[in-house]
Amino acid sequence: MQILLLALRRLAASLPTLLLILVGLFLLLQLAPGDTVDALIAQMGGGDPAMAEQLRTFYGLDAPVVVQLGRYLLRLVTLDLGFSAIYGKPVAEVILERLPVTLLLMASALSFAFAAGMALGVVAARRVNRWPDTLISTLGLVFYATPSFWFGMMGIVVFAVRLSWLPAGGFEEIGSGNAGLTRVLDIAWHLVLPVATLALTYLATYLRIMRASMLEVLTLDFVRTARAKGLGETAVVLRHVLRNALLPGVTLMGLQAGTMLGGSVVVESVFALPGLGRLAYESVVQRDVNTLLGIVFVSALLVIAINFIVDMLYAKLDPRIVSGR
Amino acid sequence: MRLSRRHLLLSGAGLASLASGLPLPAALAQEPRRGGVLTVHLGSEQRILNPALRASTGVYVITSKIIEPLVDLGAGGKIVPVLATAWEAAPDGKTVTFRLREGVQWHDGKPFTSADVQYSAMEQWKKHLNYGTTLQLYLDAVETPDAHTAVFRYSRPMPLDLLLRALCDLGYVVPRHVFEGTNVLENPANTAPIGTGPFKFVEYQRGQYVIAERNPNYWRQGFPYLDRVVWRFITDRSAATAALETGAVQLSAYNGLPLADLDRLRKDDRFEVSTRGVEGNVFNNTLEFNTRRKELSDKRVRQAIAHAIDVDFFLENFLYGLGKRATGPIPSLSPEFFPNNPVPYPYDKARAEKMLDEAGYRRGAGGVRFSLRIVPIMNGEDVPLLATFIQQSLQQVGIRVEIVQLDIAGALSAVYRDWNFDLATGWHQYRGDPAVSTTVWYRSGSPKGSPWTNQFGWQSDKVDQLIDQAATELDSAKRRALYAEFVRQVNDELPVWMMTERPFYAATSKRVQNHHNVPRWDSGDWHDTWLLPS
Numbered sequence: 001m002q003i004l005l006l007a008l009r010r011l012a013a014s015l016p017t018l019l020l021i022l023v024g025l026f027l028l029l030q031l032a033p034g035d036t037v038d039a040l041i042a043q044m045g046g047g048d049p050a051m052a053e054q055l056r057t058f059y060g061l062d063a064p065v066v067v068q069l070g071r072y073l074l075r076l077v078t079l080d081l082g083f084s085a086i087y088g089k090p091v092a093e094v095i096l097e098r099l100p101v102t103l104l105l106m107a108s109a110l111s112f113a114f115a116a117g118m119a120l121g122v123v124a125a126r127r128v129n130r131w132p133d134t135l136i137s138t139l140g141l142v143f144y145a146t147p148s149f150w151f152g153m154m155g156i157v158v159f160a161v162r163l164s165w166l167p168a169g170g171f172e173e174i175g176s177g178n179a180g181l182t183r184v185l186d187i188a189w190h191l192v193l194p195v196a197t198l199a200l201t202y203l204a205t206y207l208r209i210m211r212a213s214m215l216e217v218l219t220l221d222f223v224r225t226a227r228a229k230g231l232g233e234t235a236v237v238l239r240h241v242l243r244n245a246l247l248p249g250v251t252l253m254g255l256q257a258g259t260m261l262g263g264s265v266v267v268e269s270v271f272a273l274p275g276l277g278r279l280a281y282e283s284v285v286q287r288d289v290n291t292l293l294g295i296v297f298v299s300a301l302l303v304i305a306i307n308f309i310v311d312m313l314y315a316k317l318d319p320r321i322v323s324g325r
Numbered sequence: 326m327r328l329s330r331r332h333l334l335l336s337g338a339g340l341a342s343l344a345s346g347l348p349l350p351a352a353l354a355q356e357p358r359r360g361g362v363l364t365v366h367l368g369s370e371q372r373i374l375n376p377a378l379r380a381s382t383g384v385y386v387i388t389s390k391i392i393e394p395l396v397d398l399g400a401g402g403k404i405v406p407v408l409a410t411a412w413e414a415a416p417d418g419k420t421v422t423f424r425l426r427e428g429v430q431w432h433d434g435k436p437f438t439s440a441d442v443q444y445s446a447m448e449q450w451k452k453h454l455n456y457g458t459t460l461q462l463y464l465d466a467v468e469t470p471d472a473h474t475a476v477f478r479y480s481r482p483m484p485l486d487l488l489l490r491a492l493c494d495l496g497y498v499v500p501r502h503v504f505e506g507t508n509v510l511e512n513p514a515n516t517a518p519i520g521t522g523p524f525k526f527v528e529y530q531r532g533q534y535v536i537a538e539r540n541p542n543y544w545r546q547g548f549p550y551l552d553r554v555v556w557r558f559i560t561d562r563s564a565a566t567a568a569l570e571t572g573a574v575q576l577s578a579y580n581g582l583p584l585a586d587l588d589r590l591r592k593d594d595r596f597e598v599s600t601r602g603v604e605g606n607v608f609n610n611t612l613e614f615n616t617r618r619k620e621l622s623d624k625r626v627r628q629a630i631a632h633a634i635d636v637d638f639f640l641e642n643f644l645y646g647l648g649k650r651a652t653g654p655i656p657s658l659s660p661e662f663f664p665n666n667p668v669p670y671p672y673d674k675a676r677a678e679k680m681l682d683e684a685g686y687r688r689g690a691g692g693v694r695f696s697l698r699i700v701p702i703m704n705g706e707d708v709p710l711l712a713t714f715i716q717q718s719l720q721q722v723g724i725r726v727e728i729v730q731l732d733i734a735g736a737l738s739a740v741y742r743d744w745n746f747d748l749a750t751g752w753h754q755y756r757g758d759p760a761v762s763t764t765v766w767y768r769s770g771s772p773k774g775s776p777w778t779n780q781f782g783w784q785s786d787k788v789d790q791l792i793d794q795a796a797t798e799l800d801s802a803k804r805r806a807l808y809a810e811f812v813r814q815v816n817d818e819l820p821v822w823m824m825t826e827r828p829f830y831a832a833t834s835k836r837v838q839n840h841h842n843v844p845r846w847d848s849g850d851w852h853d854t855w856l857l858p859s
Contacts, residue, residue, distance in 0.1 A: 170557070286734070
C-alpha cells in the first residue's frame with residue numbers, strides 16, 4: 001500500500017515536468033530553421049514548390065504553431081502520439097519496434113558495467129595503494145577518458161575486420177530465419193561489441209564510486225564490531241561493508257539510466273543498431289517533430305520508472321530509508 | 326615478344342570486359358552462377374519507396390530493381406528499351422508515341438498495360454514527382470489507343486532526346502490498379518512497392534534493411550541470377566566501410582563511404598573503387614552568390630573571388646584527387662552537351678586583388694575589404710571542408726568570411742527560402758540533360774523557397790531566353806549550340822560558380838560480377854548481376 005502511494009505521488013509529481021518538457025521541445029524545434037519537408041527535399045536532392053506545398057498540407061505544417069501544438073497535446077491526452085513523417089506510420093508503432101533493442105542494449109550494458117565496476121571497485125579497495133589498485137584505477141581512468149565511438153570503431157577494426165570473431169554491426173543476421181535459441185544466441189553474438197563499448201565508460205564511474213565508498217565504510221565502527229565478534233574477512237566485506245557501500249552506486253545507476261538512452265545514439269550509429277537513440281537523432285535531422293516528441297515522452301516515462309525502481313531498491317538495501325519516512 | 330603478346334591479350338580482354346562489364350579472369354573462365362544474396366549499403370533511411378513520386382538516388386538504389394522505367398541508359402549512354410519497346414515523335418515535337426512491351430506482369434499477377442503508363446504519367450510524374458513536374462509541365466494528355474500503345478500529347482514541342490534521357494530517371498511506371506482512387510501519398514504501396522522488375526519486394530524493416538527476392542515470372546527469360554537483394558541501412562560511414570571489409574555488404578554506391586576510406590580501398594585488391602557505371606550522374610561543388618548584397622552584385626567581385634581560390638589545391642589535398650576543376654555547369658562527362666570550353670578563372674591571387682581594387686573595395690582597417698557570411702549546405706563531408714578552405718583563401722585577399730553552421734534542412738531554408746546568406750556552398754547534381762537539373766539554377770522566376778534553384782537575386786534576359794529556347798528546340802545540334810552559348814554567358818556572369826566536377830564513386834566487392842556495366846548501374850535493375858561464392 002505504502003509502495004503504491006509512493007508510486008502515485010511520484011507519477012503526479014512527474015506529470016507537470018513531462019508537459020513542460022514536451023511543450024518546451026516542441027517550441028525549441030520550431031526555432032530550428034527548416035521543417036520536415038525541407039529535410040525530405042534535401043534527401044531527395046531537389047523538389048519544386050508545388051510539391052513542397054502539397055507535402056506541408058499533408059504533414060499538417062501549414063497551420064500556425066499554436067494550432068499545431070494544441071493539436072498535438074489534444075492527441076496526447078488520448079495517448080495518440082501522432083504520425084511519423086519519416087516512417088509513414090504511427091509514432092507509437094515506430095517506437096515500439098525500436099524500444100526492445102534499446103532496452104536490451106541498455107539493460108545489458110548497465111548490468112555489466114554495474115557488476116564489473118562493483119567487483120573491480122571492491123578488489124581495488126581491498127588492495128588500496130598496492131599494484132592491483134593502481135592497475136584497476138589507471139584502467140578505469142583510461143576507459144573513462146576515451147570516447148565511446150572510438151572504442152566502438154577500434155572494436156570493429158580489431159574483432160570484426162582483422163580477427164573476424166564478431167560481426168561488424170547489425171542487430172541480427174538478416175533474413176536468416178533463425179528462431180528460438182539460435183536467434184537469441186545470434187543476437188547475443190551481435191551485441192557483444194556494442195554492449196562492451198557502451199559499458200566501458202560507465203564501468204569506470206562505478207569502479208571509482210565503489211572504491212571510494214568501500215574505503216569509507218571500511219573505517220566505520222560497525223565494521224570493527226563485526227571483526228571483533230570474530231567474522232571472517234570475506235563475511236565482513238560481503239555482508240556488512242558491501243551492502244552499505246552499494247547505495248551511491250545504485251543512486252548513480254538511476255541517474256545514468258537516463259543518460260544511457262541518449263548516450264546510445266553513438267553506439268547505435270556505429271554498430272547500425274535500430275534503437276531509440278538513432279531514431280531520435282534521425283528525427284532531429286529530418287525535423288520529424290511527432291517522432292521526436294514521442295521518443296522524449298517514452299524516454300521520460302522510462303527514466304521515471306527506473307528511478308522509481310531505484311527508490312524501491314534503496315528501501316531494500318537500507319531499511320532505515322522507509323522507516324524514516 | 327612476350328610483352329607484346331601480353332599486351333595484345335590484355336587489350337583484347339579489355340575490349341571484351343568493356344563490352345560485358347566482367348573483370349578479366351571471370352569473363353574468360355566462368356559462366357554466370359545462379360543464386361546468392363547481394364547485400365548493399367545504404368547511408369540513410371528512405372521515407373518512400375516509389376520512384377514515380379520521388380526522384381532520388383537513395384530511392385533508385387532500392388526501387389529500380391523492383392519497379393521499371395519505360396527506357397533506361399544502356400552501355401555507352403545509349404537509350405535502351407525497357408517497358409517501352411519503340412518510340413516515335415511527330416515532326417512538330419508535340420506528340421510522342423511509345424509502343425509498350427507485351428506479356429509483362431505486375432508482381433501481383435495483373436497484366437501491365439498502357440493504362441498504367443497513362444496513370445503514372447498524369448497522376449504521379451506530372452503532379453508529384455520532383456523534376457517530373459517541370460519536365461511534364463506541358464503534358465496535356467496520355468492517350469491509350471490500345472493496351473500497348475501510349476501517346477503523350479504536349480502543348481509545346483518536346484525534344485525527343487531530352488524526354489528519353491529524362492525518362493531513364495523520371496519514367497518509372499507504377500500499377501494503376503494499386504494506386505487509383507487512393508490518396509497517392511498515403512498508399513501502402515509507397516513502402517511496399519509493386520512493380521514489374523526482376524526482384525519482388527519482401528520486407529522493409531525500418532532502420533535496418535529492405536529485402537527483395539527473385540521474380541520467377543520476370544519478362545527477361547532466365548533472369549535475374551541473384552536469389553535476393555538486401556539493402557542495409559548503416560548511417561555511420563566508417564562502420565559501413567567495416568561492413569564492406571568483413572564481407573557483410575558487397576557494395577556501397579554514390580560516395581556512401583568516407584573519402585579517406587575510398588582512397589584506402591582503391592589500393593585493396595578485394596574491392597573495385599571506381600566511377601565506372603556511375604557516368605550517368607556527376608556533381609559539382611558550388612559557390613553561390615547572393616547578388617542582393619551590394620558587393621556581390623558587381624560581377625567583378627564574383628569573378629575576383631573565383632580567381633582567389635586555388636581549387637586544384639583543394640582537390641588534391643582534401644578530396645584525394647577524386648575529381649577535377651569544372652569548366653561550367655555542363656560537365657565534361659556529358660558528351661552530348663559539353664561545349665569543350667576551357668576552365669575559367671585560373672587561380673591568380675594578384676589578379677583577384679587587382680579586380681577587387683578596381684571594383685572600389687580597397688583594403689581598409691586591418692587589411693579587410695569587407696565581410697561575408699557563408700552557409701555550407703551539407704550535401705557531403707567535403708562541404709564543411711570547402712567552406713573553411715574558401716574562408717581561408719578569401720582572407721588572403723582581404724575578404725573576411727564567417728561560416729554559418731546549419732544542418733541541411735536549416736541551410737536549405739536559410740539560403741533558398743529566407744535568402745539569409747552572402748555566399749553558400751553545396752552540390753549541384755547534373756542529371757544527364759541541362760534542362761532536367763541545371764537550367765533551374767539560372768532561370769529567373771523560380772518561386773521563393775524552391776531549393777537548388779536561382780534564389781540568388783540574379784537575372785539575365787539573355788540567359789532566360791537561351792534556356793527557354795533550348796528546352797523546346799527539336800534539333801539536337803541547335804540545342805547543343807544554345808547550351809554552349811548558355812555556358813559562356815553564365816560563366817561570365819557567375820551567379821553560381823561551379824568549382825569542381827566530380828563523379829560518384831562506388832566501392833564494390835570483387836565477388837560481384839557484371840557490375841557497373843551500364844552508365845547508371847547503381848540505379849539500374851541488376852537483372853544480369855551475379856555473385857562468386859565467398
